[in-house]
Amino acid sequence: MIYVFVFAWLLGLVFGTFFKLDYLPISLCLAMLMAFVWRTRNKVYFCLAVTMLASLLGVLRSEIYYSRADWANNDTPFSEYSGKVLDKVSNSALVSLSSPHSGTWLLVGSITNLTPGDHLYISGSSVPFYQLDGFLFRYSLSKGAHGVIFAKSIKVVSRDKGNLQSVMAKVRNNTSSLIRSYVGYPYSSVAESMILGNAGNVPEDIERDFRESGLSHILVASGFNVTILVLIVIAFLRPLIGIRGSMCLAFILVPIYMGLSGMSSPVVRASVMAVTSLWGRWIGRQNDSGRSLCFALLLISALQPFSIYDIGMQLSVLATAGIIWLYPSVARAMARLPELLRETVSISFVAQASTMPLLIFYFGKVSHLAILANVLVAPLIPLEMILTVLTVVLGVLSASLGSAIGWLTGKFVLAIVYIANSISEISAASELRLIVGPKSLVLYYLVFVAVILLAQPVARRYARDFWVF
Template identity: 30%
Template sequence: MVVGGLPVHNRPALLLAVAFALGILAAEWVRPHPVLCAAILVPLAALAAGRRGGALLLAAIALAGAARWSYVQTAGRGNLDAWTDRRVTLVGTVVSEPALQEDGRVTYIVAAEAAQGQPARGRVRVAQRGGTAPAYGERVAATGVLTPPAPARRPGGFDEAAYLARQSVYLVMESGPAERMGPGRVDWFRRVAVATRLRLEAVLQQALPEREAALMAGLLFGSRGHLPEDVADAFRGAGVFHLLAVSGGNVAMVVMPLLWLLYRAGLGRRAAAALAVPAVVFFIFLTGASPSVLRAGLMAVLVLAGDILGRERDALNTLGAAAALLLMGVPGLLFDLGFQLSVAATLGILLLAGPIRGWLEPRLARALPGKPPSWLSAGLAATLAAQALVEPLSLHAFGLFSPVGPLANLAVIPYVGLLVPFGLATVLLGLFAPPAVWLLGVAGRGALVGLVYMVKALASVPLAQVDVGRLPPGWALGWYAALAWAALPEARRIPAALWARLRACRRAVRAGGALAGALALLAAAGAALSWRLALAAPPDALELVVLDVGQGDAILVKAPGDHAALVDAGPAYEFGTGGGRFDAGAAVVVPHLRRIGVRRLDLFVLTHPDVDHVGGAGSVLRALPVGQVLVSTPRAEEVHHVSALETARALGVPVRVPQEGEVLRLGEEVFLEVLGPPSPPITGSRSDDNANCVALRVVYRQVAFLLACDLEAVAEERLVERGRLLRADVLKVSHHGSRFSTGDRFLEAVRPRYAVISAGAGNPFGHPHADVLDRLSRAGAEIWRTDRHGTVTVRTDGFQVRVEGSRGRPPGAPGRPLLPWSGRLIGVW
């Protein structure tokens, strides 16, 4: 096979990396025990060695990748699982730099040495509240309960468990002030590297104002902890956020001047390379050893090692070797987006930059005189080549496309290429000659202000960033297949080879007789039909999603035909002293809507003015077009409710109070029956706002959902006495499971098969109340809770109902079928 014009067999490291990565992916899907992998690996490796079969050897390498990842997920986790859900005193070394969170906690990772005085092995993410934060490399004793990290709160949301697992962390601890016990078990090389970076950042803070110092720290070291949000948003909007992640350009910024100085000092190629290797390793640890700098730094080390050994350079093989070594050491990197983007960008430049430049340069030369066509085509080719392979990953992760990205990179990268070496030189000089820092303060400040102005101007261009929705994995694979077809001659030969195989099969069928051919065709047609039906979700499915927004409500009704209604938007609140702000609309609701492709809301229902229901409403209204807003009352004093209504009116969105008994349509077959607010309104109850909330019964064909907002018992009794049709397959339990709601008579009228409770974990109200859980159980309802099961998604075709939780399911609930809607597979046969 040929890649980039050269045979792949000349790049064994590239094949090794691909095979090893495929093995890790397979192990993540199948989750085998490492002993099983080893049992298969040994005979397969022996067979490959005996026959010298390339395919068998690659299979053995893939199996080795599966064994490595399986080991990391099981035996490689250490022995801390024995203390799960127990309060322990953990002694260990801080192996990550402490980070201040919005809620005032300081988080860091501890490599355990002992737990409760007994030897322990493993890594724990500690969240410390109060006291002085320990330093990197310091030994600490922290006391708290060891628990598994939380999985994603909603489908496609941030998965803390997976994120920490990539760092070999499988337990977390909430701790008070930790006892600091002096230096820990960290090698001096890493300790010095981290201390040096902290000292360099201190020099930056002395020389520059806070905003400019944070930006320069991001450009030099990839530090983004103190970067102003408006600057970060501008870099994202212009498509140049990657400049704030240390990668190949930063490594080259260190290696090239160093090699030049060593050559000027009279050293030969091998001696200079030998001295440059420790400098690169030091720079990797100095910048925090992120996946992108690990990849770039290891590639540089391998190139320098080749110079020492006198080997010929090959960039593709070097990339493969770097990726393979990193995955062998830390297989979880394969699932890290930073690692994926770094490898994809480098591969794109190596494979496609040359052909793109060859196509661009003559065309630009006809339009522009002199040298501009040469450097312009080189810059555009590198940007477009990297973006060609990076874009599917970025669209899959974020769903945002930046049309101005290539031009923004062309303008910003040369500017940064001049600014960064100047900044690094002056900050290094400032370590030894502090008065020299004034140069950075004078010239650097103006250059950084100019950079921010340039990036914000690019980000403000109309349609600079377009929300196109997250790219499904199948589309991403199709993108790469089309790219391979266009760029790699060998890929274009694959269809011909497949056609030749099909012709051979046809000849074999003819030789076996017409009956065999007919049976084969019948089996193929049946398989194709059944798999098509099994893999494709029905186009007429309705989804009701109860989002995990903590102690609050946010419910999405996604109807067939791209119609959608949102009922409430979750809470908004300030953290304690020194903390930040949480807005469920911006943090949870809007990202989920974008992830599943909701671009417009037909209806936005604010059931009542309480902050746990309307806190995130303003963010939703500003993010998506809304057809109309329904409220329980247009008059309320709650600040978030007032702000949401003002935002709606400013955007020209109609706001009205629905009438009891009114029926609203959401598409062709979905009806929303308004059960409240009652007319006349209820007065003198425990909470008139709750009693008069907007309650809805959603009906789709033969399936009904009852969204009971925060109805109080008096409102429930009123509905029963008036003879309202309340029967529903799914009940969104009122008022988060409060004991003052969900009475026996109400449940007898509803008779739910499933009950979904939206409540925050450890909330101070004791929701859901034990009495409510008991009443629901006696009514025969299967109970789903957002505090335990995460975001709860109910899917129905109008006849059958299936419920899933992003973080698990209740005991005894039926498991997920092998494939989505796989009942149809059996029906076909």
């Protein structure tokens, strides 16, 4: 039932984004549906009522979010703004405006020296999200921004250094500095990006190689990082402090890593799943990754309704869903392969099958060697991440130890970069440029859902002991 509820909720959010409705009829319909759900005992009517209830709740949540901004009924152009930095996102910043109107806005301009908590005075022009198109429309919508401010000048009025976000930003910057000091450029930029998600520091040629080889997901902090973090903590510390002690430490480290990685949607999604799964194990419940994924998606979209338009979030959810529900069947089909190779190939194949149409829809091309590239780098990524963390930790204690581990980290990064470069050169010679329209995309994922439903018996048996975030 939770799957139907979440799906209906998401449809309601999408509908509420593009069609504005009055609160009164929505509230009346909600009240009647809740009364009907409370009293009915017919399972079919109950499911239909819950589905409609979830959809209306999604529409209402969308309406409430955008009603917080007072720009909707004000077409007066402004040129001066004041507000507070909420977060830095790539080459832009999310700012909560206090005047001349309210709401969360995406600030584009010279933001290099800005940190979360800074109070700003901005000169420029603003464009509401519904007047944007193309990339800026999707990007501002995915970040929950009411629009974009194109800044001509930015003045920092004051800095709030005591808030949690500014503390996390400082720790993040110090961590980046240590990686750059001990690993060495340009490999430090790749190591930093894989751990913290700072893809903006990666040289253009290396970033192009990763993109054309189908490895661009490595250069962002993702749910895979959270999975590795939890498994390493439990595997290494369980013999020392027991299963409950290691789980308790994982509870603490997952939110910390979520803050250090910049609160990207895939990491937040994986962190919620990790905490949910850990809590279930703590109270003696069997793991259910599918329900954890639905709960994470519901929670994130309730707090930030338009995170569902984040491309990274969409790809992350699809890849995770494919691994949860299709991996067991694919792995069984490859039972004759050695275990490590079977797991690597199966996960790479399922992740690509889950996300490839969406990648083509957004970007118009795809690497036909992406599965091979992912299979080759998969064994290196956990080791590289562990070494990067050791470089930072030991580098704080001793410069010599930091340099030694940093040198070894650089060699692992070099191997990953070499694989990406080699695959990209082969892919460039026979690049596939495809077009997937909205109808084809919907049809593909309808078939995808049907395949998942057929694979449920196998997935249900396997999911109880399968840790994936």
